[in-house]
Amino acid sequence: MATQQPLVLLVDDEQDLCMLMQMSLARMGIKTHMAHHLEQAKYFFSEYKYNACITDLNLPDGSGLDLVRHVTQNHPKTPIAVLTAYGNMDIAIASLKAGAFDFVSKPINQQHLQQLLGKALLVPFIDSESVSSQLEFKMLIGESQPIQKLRESIKKIARSQAPVFITGESGTGKEVVANLIHQLSNRREQAFIAINCGAISEDLMESELFGHVKGCFSGATQDKQGLILAADGGSLFLDEIAELSLSMQAKLLRAVQEKKIRPLGSEKEIDVDFRIISASHQNIEERVQHGRFRQDLFFRIHVMDIALPPLRERGQDILILAHHFIEQICREWGIVTKQLNNAAQALLLQNYFPGNVRELRNIIERAITLCDEEFIAPSHLQPQSSYTTLVKESNEKSDFIQITQAQPLDAAKIPEEGLEQFLENVEKEVLLTALNQTHWNRTLAAKKLGMTFRSLRYRLKKFGLDTED
Ligand SMILES: Nc1ncnc2c1ncn2[C@@H]1O[C@H](COP(=O)(O)OP(=O)(O)OP(=O)(O)O)[C@@H](O)[C@H]1O
Numbered sequence: 001m002a003t004q005q006p007l008v009l010l011v012d013d014e015q016d017l018c019m020l021m022q023m024s025l026a027r028m029g030i031k032t033h034m035a036h037h038l039e040q041a042k043y044f045f046s047e048y049k050y051n052a053c054i055t056d057l058n059l060p061d062g063s064g065l066d067l068v069r070h071v072t073q074n075h076p077k078t079p080i081a082v083l084t085a086y087g088n089m090d091i092a093i094a095s096l097k098a099g100a101f102d103f104v105s106k107p108i109n110q111q112h113l114q115q116l117l118g119k120a121l122l123v124p125f126i127d128s129e130s131v132s133s134q135l136e137f138k139m140l141i142g143e144s145q146p147i148q149k150l151r152e153s154i155k156k157i158a159r160s161q162a163p164v165f166i167t168g169e170s171g172t173g174k175e176v177v178a179n180l181i182h183q184l185s186n187r188r189e190q191a192f193i194a195i196n197c198g199a200i201s202e203d204l205m206e207s208e209l210f211g212h213v214k215g216c217f218s219g220a221t222q223d224k225q226g227l228i229l230a231a232d233g234g235s236l237f238l239d240e241i242a243e244l245s246l247s248m249q250a251k252l253l254r255a256v257q258e259k260k261i262r263p264l265g266s267e268k269e270i271d272v273d274f275r276i277i278s279a280s281h282q283n284i285e286e287r288v289q290h291g292r293f294r295q296d297l298f299f300r301i302h303v304m305d306i307a308l309p310p311l312r313e314r315g316q317d318i319l320i321l322a323h324h325f326i327e328q329i330c331r332e333w334g335i336v337t338k339q340l341n342n343a344a345q346a347l348l349l350q351n352y353f354p355g356n357v358r359e360l361r362n363i364i365e366r367a368i369t370l371c372d373e374e375f376i377a378p379s380h381l382q383p384q385s386s387y388t389t390l391v392k393e394s395n396e397k398s399d400f401i402q403i404t405q406a407q408p409l410d411a412a413k414i415p416e417e418g419l420e421q422f423l424e425n426v427e428k429e430v431l432l433t434a435l436n437q438t439h440w441n442r443t444l445a446a447k448k449l450g451m452t453f454r455s456l457r458y459r460l461k462k463f464g465l466d467t468e469d
Contacts, residue, residue: 006121007031007048011041011055011067012083017108021054024110025117038062042070045078052120053080054104054113057091065098072099072156079120079159079186083108093303099156119161119273123186139180140173141324142317146309150177153306158184163256163301166279168308170440171358174279175239177306182235187275190234193227198240198453205248207264210255216265228261231274241278241301242287243453246294253297276301282443311356318348321357325364326376338368341375348381354440428463431456435465 008025010018010032018034025032033048035041038059044050053071057064064082071080079101084092092103102116136151157164158181166174175194182192200208207217211226228236238244244252255261256276260269278301287293311318322340330337340348344367353359367380415422430449438444446456460466 005029005031006051007033008117009033009035009041009044009048009050009053011035011038011053011059011064013037013056013058013060017056017106021108021113024113028114028117030117030121036060038064038067041067045071045075050075050078052101052117053078054083054117055080056083057095065095068095068098068100072159076159081116081120093162096160096162096304097156099159101159102161120186123189135183136180139176139183141321142314143320144309144314144317146314147317150306150308154181155184157181157304157306160304161275162303163275164277164304164306165284165302166277166306166308167284168279168281169310169354169356170281170442171356172308172310173357174281174308175237177308178235178237178239178277178279181277182237182275185235185275187234191231192235192237193231194237194239195227196239198243198457201454202245202248205244206251209248210251210261210263212264213266220265223263226261226263228255228274229270229272232272233274235275235277238276238278240280240282242280242282242284242293246292249294249297253294253300256297256300281441311353311360312351316349318351318353318360319345321360322348322364325361326368329365329368333368335368336374338371338373339375341377343378344376344381347378354435424463427459428465431459431463431465 006029008030010021011034012018012021013036015034015036018036022032022034033044033050035044036059038061041053041055041059045053053067055064055067059067068080068082071078080099081102081104082092082095082100084095084103084105088105092105095103101120104113104116136154140147140151140154154177164178164181166177168174178194179192182188195208197205207220207224207226209226209228211224211229212220214220214222238252255272259272259274261272262269284293284298284302288295288298311321319340322345326340327337348360348363355362363381366382367376370382371377371380417425431445434445434448435442438448442456442460443453446453449456451459457466
């Protein structure tokens with residue numbers, strides 16, 4: 001908490017309630033002002049510098065939501081929380097979307113109020129437009145309309161404590177966005193912990209997330225802190241959350257709801273305060289309908305949502321990102337920055353990019369390796385492998401398209417490359433066909449191939465086709 005006595009504005013037309021909150025906050029050493037009308041609150045904001053504000057939503061001369069917007073716009077450093085009628089989640093969510101920090105349900109629980117203020121006053125929001133825009137433009141490259149709109153939503157979302165759910169195809173930047181939300185939030189001084197739930201095996205998941213105590217299973221030679229506890233005070237990013245098993249979902253729900261965890265083999269529960277940001281490239285609502293994702297967990301993690309556009313729908317961002325990656329890679333490698341010639345730019349603009357921004361980066365990295373001249377040409381822009389643009393219209397000619405078909409099996413002929421290699425080639429072709437038919441949606445591809453997502457990932461890794469690393 002700030003060393004100077006913090007000043008908080010309480011806005012409610014119920015004077016008794018204001019007094020009650022005033023007494024409760026005074027016990028925390030917090031000084032308060034009271035306003036009973038919207039206009040009065042705005043006037044106070046023009047006269048004083050507040051460390052936080054709590055407002056009712058129904059004010060005699062307007063809505064508390066107006067005050068949330070006013071404060072978000074004009075006093076971005078001040079967290080503002082709203083008072084809502086018990087159980088009115090819709091309005092609470094609308095306030096969070098408008099930029100509110102958090103909400104407190106009436107009748108007010110003193111302990112909750114104090115916790116909320118404690119958190120609000122702990123670390124101030126970034127108040128300087130220039131610092132926050134520097135971060136936004138450095139971490140999230142792109143100028144297209146969807147990206148400009150995204151930056152606006154991220155700024156509002158970063159001001160709240162609410163769980164965020166991010167959807168988007170693989171490689172669209174879900175982790176980049178989750179990290180940016182964290183960096184712009186007042187949790188930025190604590191850890192941002194990212195986990196890919198699809199990459200950790202079921203048996204290890206509980207110990208990874210919740211930790212374990214020494215000796216609770218063979219191999220547990222010492223206590224281990226779980227990732228949730230590592231995110232204490234900060235943000236936990238669960239990528240591919242739909243991959244969690246139902247039993248892990250139940251445990252996670254408890255951690256999110258109760259803000260407590262129990263490491264494997266431990267008797268003791270540990271308090272933990274983390275903001276959950278999750279992501280999936282799958283249709284999670286469909287999984288809820290099919291009973292494969294818990295509805296109660298879905299509601300908990302899905303308070304604010306963000307949908308990321310695929311790269312192919314971001315127009316000139318393809319070139320902006322390509323230039324960004326060229327500069328970044330050439331700088332890292334200590335070589336003179338290269339340029340894309342016109343034909344190379346045109347070629348990039350017509351690519352489908354099933355692997356989105358990650359795929360673009362890989363193509364650029366490879367082009368820089370192949371190109372000895374100053375200008376990168378189409379011949380340097382080799383796709384990640386022969387499958388990259390197979391999803392493009394089949395009659396559209398592109399330098400990217402280099403389809404190699406497995407030769408049909410001639411039963412009378414022994415393959416020259418040997419059985420192992422032959423079978424591997426066939427396996428690879430089948431994987432690529434399934435991936436292309438599903439536009440690189442690995443979950444659908446796995447389904448088509450009658451295998452689990454994990455098994456598909458294992459095979460893709462084996463062939464170096466996993467675009468996820
Ligand atoms: N807007 C962007 N600006 C700069 N780099 C980006 C942007 N979007 C994505 N990237 C880069 O692309 C790569 C993939 O991004 P990220 O891991 O965030 O995608 P993702 O959607 O989380 O992927 P997955 O679903 O496979 O986990 C990273 O190297 C990231 O830095």
